[in-house]
Amino acid sequence: MGVSLWSRVLDFVSPRLCAVCGSRLSVTEHALCSACCLRLPRTGFCLRPYDNPVAQAFWGQADVERAASFFYFEPHSEVSRMIYSLKYKGRPDIGVALGRLAAGEFMAAGFFDGVDVIVPVPLARKRLRERGYNQSAEVAAGVSSLTGIPVDERSVCRKAFKTSQTKLGRWERLGNVSGLFEVRRQERLLGKHVLLVDDVFTTGATVMACASAVAAVPGTTVSIMTLGFTK
Numbered sequence: 001m002g003v004s005l006w007s008r009v010l011d012f013v014s015p016r017l018c019a020v021c022g023s024r025l026s027v028t029e030h031a032l033c034s035a036c037c038l039r040l041p042r043t044g045f046c047l048r049p050y051d052n053p054v055a056q057a058f059w060g061q062a063d064v065e066r067a068a069s070f071f072y073f074e075p076h077s078e079v080s081r082m083i084y085s086l087k088y089k090g091r092p093d094i095g096v097a098l099g100r101l102a103a104g105e106f107m108a109a110g111f112f113d114g115v116d117v118i119v120p121v122p123l124a125r126k127r128l129r130e131r132g133y134n135q136s137a138e139v140a141a142g143v144s145s146l147t148g149i150p151v152d153e154r155s156v157c158r159k160a161f162k163t164s165q166t167k168l169g170r171w172e173r174l175g176n177v178s179g180l181f182e183v184r185r186q187e188r189l190l191g192k193h194v195l196l197v198d199d200v201f202t203t204g205a206t207v208m209a210c211a212s213a214v215a216a217v218p219g220t221t222v223s224i225m226t227l228g229f230t231k
Ligand SMILES: [Zn+2]
Pocket: 018, 019, 020, 021, 022, 023, 032, 033, 034, 035, 036, 037
């Protein structure tokens, strides 16, 4: 990526800091410094996209082609602070930078082969209004910027929450989220290989519900990519 004079001037006026360690970023670094990028606890799932903990979570639940997360996510870790900033501190740029970084490594493993379109897991409209952006769409934008695969943010939509998710157990959540997503423009996804992108895979209930909705469109193939994976 070329570095314009303008970005050098901006950097001089207001230096950007690493979202993890707080050190000053160089003009070629985005959101994370190179040292923190290297230190991310990578899962290596993209090297075995048909058989890893994310892929296994879908076995017998939804028909999924490839699935992988980029790094392990642990509460109170450097990674969790970074994701917190992405979701709650108005830092969509972290999503773009991490999406792009993950895409570089996933692409080398052939993870995107045959993928036609990227669909970020949608947020409920109310949540989107509060936050101002969908963090998964930012990750998707980063993936798209490197792979050239287009993003479709309009074909799948999310209905309002029925009850609070956090008060329910894993299986109750699965029941609670089924029917949470709706494919509005089936013709756009017909026969396509769709890559669903989400920020963190925890119980997998949300992305699973979204995958089921997309997989119901005739002829679609669904693959899954998330940044974090909660062990
Ligand atoms: Zn750093």
